[in-house]
Amino acid sequence: MRVSVLGAGAFGTALAISLAGNGPVTLWARDAGDMQAQRENKRRLPDHPFPAILTVTGALEEACTAEILLLAVPMQKLRDFLAQNAALLQGKTLVACCKGIEIDSGAGPVQVLSRTIPDCTPAILTGPSFAADIARGLPTALTLACHDDAIGRVLQETLTTANLRLYRTTDTVGAELGGALKNVIAIACGTSIGAGLGESARAAVMTRGFAEMQRFAAHVNADPATLAGLSGFGDLTLTCTSTQSRNYRLGLSIGGGTPFDSATTVEGAATALAMHRLAQDQKLDLPITDAVAALLGNKVDVETAMRGLLARPLKEE
Helix, strand or coil, X not given: CCEEEECCXXXXXXXXXXXXXXXXXXXXXXXXXXXXXXXXXXXXXXXXCCCCCEEEECCHHHHCCCCEXXXXXXXXXXXXXXXXXXXXXXXXXXXXCCCCCCCCCCCCHHHHHHHHCCCCEEEEEECCCCHHHHXXXXXXXXXXXXXXXXXXXXXXXXXXXXXXXXXXXCCHHHHHHHHHHHHHHHHHHHHHHHCCCCHHHHHHHHHHHHHHHHHHHHHXXXXXXXXXXXXXXXHHHHHCCCCCCHHHHHHHHHHHCCCCCCCCCCHHHHHHHHHHHHHHHHCXXXXXHHHHHHHHCCCCXXXXXXXXXHCCCCCCC
């Protein structure tokens, strides 16, 4: 089956490079002319040349002739992209390659796909991965979640490459939650390190943050095992410990009081605000998420946020 990647950010570009190892693949990009001429995405993923078998196009109609479309579009822009191009996407297998919770609706990527393009087959590709690692051919394992397990098997076989190993699940809710919520905890971890609170504090934030992820997942009937896998615990581990993570770097800047490039897409920021709103509406206890939302909204400083977390009532683990 033919595959196209829609969206030429760093992750979409890296996926296209890896998938080209399986055969012809098309990458849709708004600035396709420069990329085709240079055979490289110099702006978002420099120093990773395109394989000869990778086609770059600026014509969305051409890219959408493929049966499988990977949507490497930022979470907060996904719904608009789908609505604007619904005629081209109807009846397709659409694989979301973004992580987050839509700030207005509280929906995850698969939910947005299903609601906006009702006759599509929705799926999500998520897990611990950095674009540069995938593009370099370094071994990476991800979760492929699809309600329809038969189609999930086809996607798993089609999208697995020499360096990209996919594990399959039908729990799309758990997979999209793990990828979204870990970004919020990564901001909190970066904040703790940026503020000089130490490695032990980061370990505590990661662990209690994972408890929050599991608590919310149970609330929406996701499988706890999904959160313990690549899309949850695996992605949490990577994102909370590396400066390659934009969410972690945002936290470092908050904790250290240093500027952060506002043009950088940080999915965890919008997700924190969306989750804080959901927690309030549904009376859920998500203290770390609430603290991150308050920091992002400039409602508290780091010292006040940390003091509030430490002053919470003592409890069993």
